[in-house]
Amino acid sequence: MILYYSPGACSQAPHIILHETGFDHDAKRVDLKSHTLEDGRSYYEVNPKGAVPALQLDSGEVLTENAVVLQYLGDRASFAEVLPPLGEFRRYRVLEMVNFITTELHKRFGFLFNPNATEEFKQFIITDLKKKLDYIDERLGHGPFLMGEDLTLPDAYLFVIVGWAEKMIGLDQWPNLRAFRERMMQRPSVRHVLRFEGLLQEEPAG
Ligand SMILES: N[C@@H](CCC(=O)N[C@@H](CS)C(=O)NCC(=O)O)C(=O)O
Numbered sequence: 001m002i003l004y005y006s007p008g009a010c011s012q013a014p015h016i017i018l019h020e021t022g023f024d025h026d027a028k029r030v031d032l033k034s035h036t037l038e039d040g041r042s043y044y045e046v047n048p049k050g051a052v053p054a055l056q057l058d059s060g061e062v063l064t065e066n067a068v069v070l071q072y073l074g075d076r077a078s079f080a081e082v083l084p085p086l087g088e089f090r091r092y093r094v095l096e097m098v099n100f101i102t103t104e105l106h107k108r109f110g111f112l113f114n115p116n117a118t119e120e121f122k123q124f125i126i127t128d129l130k131k132k133l134d135y136i137d138e139r140l141g142h143g144p145f146l147m148g149e150d151l152t153l154p155d156a157y158l159f160v161i162v163g164w165a166e167k168m169i170g171l172d173q174w175p176n177l178r179a180f181r182e183r184m185m186q187r188p189s190v191r192h193v194l195r196f197e198g199l200l201q202e203e204p205a206g
Contacts, residue, residue, distance in 0.1 A: 001025040002056040004046055006032045007197035008163065010106055011053035014069045015197070016156040019189035021077040027196065067102045070153045071095065081150040090147070097146055097154035101161060104132050109164045126169055133165060133174055140176035144183055151187075159184045 003018060005011035005027055018025050028037060035043045035050050047054040047064050055063045055072065063069055074083025074094075084091040111117050111125045136158065139146060145155045162181045165171060171178040184190050194200035 001058060003027045004030050004037075004043065004052050004054040004056070005197070006030050006052045007199055008160075009052050010066050010157070010160055012160045012193060012197065013066060013153075013157040014053050014055065014073060015193045016159065016189050017070060017073045017077075017082060017153060019192050020151065020156070020187075021073060021079075021082060023073065023076070066106070066157065067095075067098050070098055070157065074153050082152050094147060094152045094154065097152075098157060100132075101154055101157045105129070105136075105161050106157075108132075109161065109168070112164075112168050129165075129169070130173075133169075133177065137174040137176045140180050143176065143180065145180075155180075155184070159190065 001018075001023060003011065003015055003025055005015055006029065009032065015027060018027075030037060030043045030052050032050075032052065037043055037046075044050055046056065046062060049064060051064070053064070053066055053069050055069045057063065063072055071083065077083065083094055108125050108129050112122055117125075136146075142148065145151050146158060147154075159181065162171070162177050165174075165177065166181065171181070185194075191200060195202075
């Protein structure tokens with residue numbers, strides 16, 4: 001499998017899940033400004049929509065849309081924690097949360113990153129986002145993860161979103177989100193992905 005990613009983008013969620021679940025994979029970096037790959041090819045040849053993530057399967061098929069890429073990885077994983085199997089109601093709770101993150105949180109943050117959005121519009125979006133982050137913060141109060149004791153698909157996605165929230169809004173009003181981000185940062189899968197994506201500030205030795 002090949003994951004097409006951009007450092008710190010939403011593609012970090014499947015990148016973390018690939019490491020959590022131990023899938024053999026390759027990760028190729030996409031420059032989202034020019035939509036090119038490191039070998040100079042146009043990324044539109046891989047995903048005509050131009051967005052990351054895209055997951056190229058060994059069959060050659062390319063799967064896109066984060067929520068579906070995550071679900072695909074969850075179903076292929078050899079253990080049920082990240083996505084419970086068909087027949088277990090908890091599966092729908094996990095997917096409900098993935099969907100909430102993709103449609104209610106991710107999309108709104110997209111507007112904050114848009115250089116053409118006015119300050120007034122961004123403030124409107126932030127006000128709206130705060131209510132949704134309040135909800136997630138409360139959910140995490142029962143943590144350590146969104147679904148309780150085990151890490152599931154939406155935790156990896158939320159990790160990325162909380163990183164964006166920290167940069168764009170600050171986390172002072174959401175202690176559970178901050179603690180969640182710090183907990184996730186201790187996981188080997190997360191540290192590996194951050195290092196691979198060039199985003200890990202290593203502690204100085206000594
Ligand atoms: N509908 C897509 C959107 C993904 C998305 O917004 N990706 C952003 C990075 S977080 C991106 O690639 N933006 C650049 C572009 O769309 O050209 C999904 O849910 O996977």
